[in-house]
Amino acid sequence: MTIEQYLEQMALFCEDAFGRVIRQQFEGMDGASELAMLVCPTREELGQIRKVVAIMTEQEKASAAELTDQQIQRLAMDAGADPAVVAIFFNGYALHCKRVS
Numbered sequence: 001m002t003i004e005q006y007l008e009q010m011a012l013f014c015e016d017a018f019g020r021v022i023r024q025q026f027e028g029m030d031g032a033s034e035l036a037m038l039v040c041p042t043r044e045e046l047g048q049i050r051k052v053v054a055i056m057t058e059q060e061k062a063s064a065a066e067l068t069d070q071q072i073q074r075l076a077m078d079a080g081a082d083p084a085v086v087a088i089f090f091n092g093y094a095l096h097c098k099r100v101s
Helices: 003-011 017-025 043-055 058-062 069-079 083-100
Strands: none
Touching: 003 043, 003 083, 043 069, 043 083, 069 083
16 A cells, blocks of 8 residues: 555544544544544644655655654655644555565
8 A cells, every 4th residue: 555545544533423522532632532533533634744755756655654753854844734743644655565565
């Protein structure tokens, strides 16, 4: 599965009612539930991730599961995205790739 396919699979559940119930189970003290983002991203989170994937080079896309923390941080900064959201997305993709293979 490519990084673009993974993103679109995740986008299917954006703002999903059932996903919001799951997110509520993972809320922290501040009401955020970033770890449940892969189950049900908000529109804002999805928009940030789409910006990151859009600016990636073909080489970065091909090796997305092996990007370093520094590369992920740079992509987040270049896209003006929250580094935590971007890191969770790439870690989820890497885990998905390892699980499938």
